[in-house]
Ligand SMILES: [Zn+2]
């Protein structure tokens with residue numbers, strides 16, 4: 001039985017295979033690197049903290065009667081089409097994650113009260129739009145896309161015109177294809193000898 005060689009020399013496929021193999025090796029090395037293991041262990045440790053009743057009580061005490069420092073949403077308030085807001089305690093300094101004692105010290109760790117949406121999206125490089133206080137925007141721009149659209153209605157108009165144009169083109173093509181198909185069918189039927 002012929003077994004295809006794993007290592008093909010001097011061929012494009014061989015080169016591709018080698019590149020893919022290197023990618024896999026690179027990923028595995030990345031996974032087992034000390035830096036990555038530290039990150040994974042850290043996450044495990046913090047997830048354990050989050051499950052503890054001490055953390056839940058810490059959040060309850062520190063968020064009571066407060067609103068999100070970024071978007072000013074109150075607990076249970078509904079913004080846009082999101083679920084009722086929940087508040088949490090944010091640790092802006094990574095150093096605060098070192099010990100549970102420091103982590104649960106609101107003042108020493110320089111904690112902030114944030115809603116869970118602001119807290120999660122800041123990790124993704126986004127914060128609340130200061131104009132509408134509903135949508136989020138990348139840190140580097142001053143307002144969200146929806147507020148930007150409101151200021152430039154011509155963008156939406158252009159998109160609408162483009163959509164209409166494509167719809168028309170698609171319709172014409174479908175019509176032509178259908179006409180061709182039915183003509184072919186007709187010709188076929190006519191060419192068949194009568195039995
Ligand atoms: Zn918020």
Ligand SMILES: [Zn+2]
Pocket residue numbers: 129130131132133134135143144145146147
């Ligand atoms: Zn906005």
